[in-house]
Amino acid sequence: MGAMSNVERAVSALRQMIFAGELPPGSDHLETELAEKLGMSRTPVREAALMLQAQGLVEMRPRRGIRISPVSATDMAEIYDILTELESLAAARAAEAQYSKADLATLATAIRDMDAALAADDLRAWAEADDRFHRELVRLGRNARLSMVVSVMRDQVRRARATTLFMRPKPKQSNEDHRVVYQAIARGDAKTAHDTHHAHRQAARDMLVALLEKHQFHGL
Amino acid sequence: MGAMSNVERAVSALRQMIFAGELPPGSDHLETELAEKLGMSRTPVREAALMLQAQGLVEMRPRRGIRISPVSATDMAEIYDILTELESLAAARAAEAQYSKADLATLATAIRDMDAALAADDLRAWAEADDRFHRELVRLGRNARLSMVVSVMRDQVRRARATTLFMRPKPKQSNEDHRVVYQAIARGDAKTAHDTHHAHRQAARDMLVALLEKHQFHGL
DNA sequence: GTATGCGTTTGTGTATACATTAACGCACGA
DNA sequence: TCGTGCGTTAATGTATACACAAACGCATAC
Numbered sequence: 001m002g003a004m005s006n007v008e009r010a011v012s013a014l015r016q017m018i019f020a021g022e023l024p025p026g027s028d029h030l031e032t033e034l035a036e037k038l039g040m041s042r043t044p045v046r047e048a049a050l051m052l053q054a055q056g057l058v059e060m061r062p063r064r065g066i067r068i069s070p071v072s073a074t075d076m077a078e079i080y081d082i083l084t085e086l087e088s089l090a091a092a093r094a095a096e097a098q099y100s101k102a103d104l105a106t107l108a109t110a111i112r113d114m115d116a117a118l119a120a121d122d123l124r125a126w127a128e129a130d131d132r133f134h135r136e137l138v139r140l141g142r143n144a145r146l147s148m149v150v151s152v153m154r155d156q157v158r159r160a161r162a163t164t165l166f167m168r169p170k171p172k173q174s175n176e177d178h179r180v181v182y183q184a185i186a187r188g189d190a191k192t193a194h195d196t197h198h199a200h201r202q203a204a205r206d207m208l209v210a211l212l213e214k215h216q217f218h219g220l
Numbered sequence: 221m222g223a224m225s226n227v228e229r230a231v232s233a234l235r236q237m238i239f240a241g242e243l244p245p246g247s248d249h250l251e252t253e254l255a256e257k258l259g260m261s262r263t264p265v266r267e268a269a270l271m272l273q274a275q276g277l278v279e280m281r282p283r284r285g286i287r288i289s290p291v292s293a294t295d296m297a298e299i300y301d302i303l304t305e306l307e308s309l310a311a312a313r314a315a316e317a318q319y320s321k322a323d324l325a326t327l328a329t330a331i332r333d334m335d336a337a338l339a340a341d342d343l344r345a346w347a348e349a350d351d352r353f354h355r356e357l358v359r360l361g362r363n364a365r366l367s368m369v370v371s372v373m374r375d376q377v378r379r380a381r382a383t384t385l386f387m388r389p390k391p392k393q394s395n396e397d398h399r400v401v402y403q404a405i406a407r408g409d410a411k412t413a414h415d416t417h418h419a420h421r422q423a424a425r426d427m428l429v430a431l432l433e434k435h436q437f438h439g440l
Numbered sequence: 441g442t443a444t445g446c447g448t449t450t451g452t453g454t455a456t457a458c459a460t461t462a463a464c465g466c467a468c469g470a
Numbered sequence: 471t472c473g474t475g476c477g478t479t480a481a482t483g484t485a486t487a488c489a490c491a492a493a494c495g496c497a498t499a500c
Contacts, residue, residue, distance in 0.1 A: 005483065030451065041485045042452090047270055054274030056365070063451055063492055078363045081313075085305040093301075143298045145276070149369055225453070250481065261455045262482090283462050283481055 006040045010048035013038055018057055018068055019158060028065035055152045071160050073212035079153045080205035084198055086150050087134065090141025092194035095185045099140065106136045107182050114175050123165055130171070131158075133178055137197075140185070164211050174200070226260045230268035233258055238277055238288055239378060248285035275372045291380050293432035299373045300425035304418055306370050307354065310361025312414035315405045319360060326356045327402050334395050343385055350391070351378075353398055357417075360405070384431050394420070 014034070017023045035045045049066050052058045059067045113129035131154070138150050177200040184193035234254070237243045255265045269286050272278045279287045333349035351374070358370050397420040404413035 007483080032451075043484055043486090046452095047267070047483095050267060050270050051274060054271060062453085065451085075365075078365045081309060081363060082306065082366055082369065085309050086302065089301060089305050143301060145295075145298045145373075146302055149302065153365075227453080252481075263454055263456090266482095267453095280482095282483085285481085 006044035007047045007051075010034075010038055010040065010044050011051055014048055014052060015057070015155075018052075019155075019162070021162065023068045025068050025070040025159070028067050030065045034066065056156065071156055073209055075156070076160055076212055077205065077209045079156050080201065080208065083150060083153050083157070084201035084205065086146050086153075087138060087201060088194045088198040090138045090143065090146060090150075091181055091185065091197040092190040093142060094137065094140035095188050095190040095193040097140065097142065098188055099185065101186065103140075104182065104186055107133060107140075107185070110136060111175070111178050111182060114178065118170065118172065118175060126171065127161060127165055130174070137181070160208070160212070164208060167211055167215070168207060173203070226264035227267045227271075230254075230258055230260065230264050231271055234268055234272060235277070235375075238272075239375075239382075241382065243288045245288050245290040245379070248287050250285045254286065276376065291376055293429050295376070296380055296432055297425065297429045299376050300421065300428065303370060303373050303377070304421035304425065306366050306373075307358060307421060308414045308418040310358045310363065310366060310370075311401055311405065311417040312410040313362060314357065314360035315408050315410040315413040317360065317362065318408055319405065321406065323360070324402065324406055327353060327360075327405070330356060331395065331398050331402060334398065338390065338392065338395060346391065347381060347385055350394070357401070380428070380432070384428060387431055387435070388427060393423070 014023070023029065031042045031045055031049070034049075035042045038045060049058055049060055053060055057069055059069055061067060110129050110133035114126055114133065117123070117126035117129055134154065135151075138147050141147075177196060180196045181193050181200070184190075184196060234243070243249065251262045251265055251269070254269075255262045258265060269278055269280055273280055277289055279289055281287060330349050330353035334346055334353065337343070337346035337349055354374070355371075358367050361367075397416060400416045401413050401420070404410075404416060
């Protein structure tokens with residue numbers, strides 16, 4: 001149970017602090033500083049930082065500390081382009097896999113939750129269910145590497161979403177798209193699943209990038 | 221000029237040994253062992269291993285050493301699926317970017333070199349030029365993250381290619397495909413660039429996977 | 441006021457020490 | 471012969487020590 005190394009603890013603690021905004025994008029932090037804050041020596045902190053760096057969450061620069069990576073509008077455009085392609089592939093593969101209704105239960109639940117959240121005007125719950133839908137979709141695509149790449153990219157999106165979630169229009173079309181994708185997967189229609197999800201993501205991309213550019217979050 | 225840290229040295233030395241087959245896939249190596257071989261302490265070796273692990277080249281398992289990741293036929297299928305999508309996107313973006321003939325010189329050269337290598341029956345030179353073509357194609361797509369993901373995936377392909385290069389049929393169709401993609405990019409035809417490259421990669425994938433499965437390189 | 445150079449400070453990169461804990465072997469019992 | 475349990479061994483995870491080099495401040499010169 002408590003078989004968790006300090007490195008693992010450091011990774012999740014740092015991730016949490018980054019996502020919570022406690023370590024704001026662009027800020028620098030010395031290894032010693034973080035080590036003290038986490039109650040461990042520099043060694044595991046360094047190793048954790050190395051892993052987070054590989055995922056693009058931080059950058060280690062000699063003598064300037066560990067910098068929490070900023071996410072610009074350009075970055076977001078890059079990330080969404082990748083997500084668009086890889087998730088759409090996953091959707092197509094999921095459709096080809098001929099899953100049973102039972103296998104798709106998690107997707108169905110996520111869709112229902114999104115509808116409910118939208119009706120209740122609970123954007124935070126909506127975002128959580130949306131995440132769940134996309135995560136499950138990728139899992140059904142059955143490509144471990146793809147899942148990993150997507151999850152790294154989605155981490156970045158999550159960071160940006162913290163600032164954009166309440167600025168954007170109600171995601172009504174989004175729910176409709178998800179339903180179409182779900183049905184296409186259920187009946188084994190790979191092309192529709194792929195193309196619908198592709199358009200869905202591309203629309204999200206354009207909306208988000210416009211939003212970020214308008215609000216000049218270039219270096220946030 | 222010696223401005224190279226031991227970690228950097230360890231990373232490139234290990235990469236080289238892995239690609240050269242000196243550290244065969246599936247083999248285990250203790251940190252101490254590698255440290256001694258590289259003439260440094262365990263610390264930089266550990267950090268290097270951590271980075272290579274993030275790229276999927278090794279796996280660190282407590283008490284069992286650093287394992288050089290095997291590449292199975294399934295892995296190759298996963299990897300090619302990702303490459304197919306991302307490179308095709310890059311091709312489309314490159315076409316949209318309206319590059320001049322001069323900008324595309326590197327692509328043209330790579331194509332010429334591949335023709336020459338094919339005529340001379342020099343498969344190794346062909347593979348090198350092929351790599352060059354794909355790398356430049358992705359670079360022209362102008363997505364830094366995509367480039368990074370693709371280069372990690374291509375590293376894995378390179379490892380498998382060492383064993384498959386001389387088993388597969390002459391890549392004649394391949395050269396023809398590249399030429400079509402090049403021309404599509406030159407005239408700004410994103411759809412043709414995308415679709416042609418997509419089919420090109422998918423064909424390569426099917427051929428390679430069949431080859432690997434046939435020769436039962438499941439755990440190599 | 442601005443620029444240049446030197447001394448100091450301080451963070452990092454690396455080596456090393458050490459405790460912990462998993463793997464291995466061996467003995468013992470069934 | 472095979473399985474089980476314990477003791478030993480040894481590899482890792484983490485802490486710590488230390489040298490080097492870069493950043494900063496201050497003084498001096500223009």
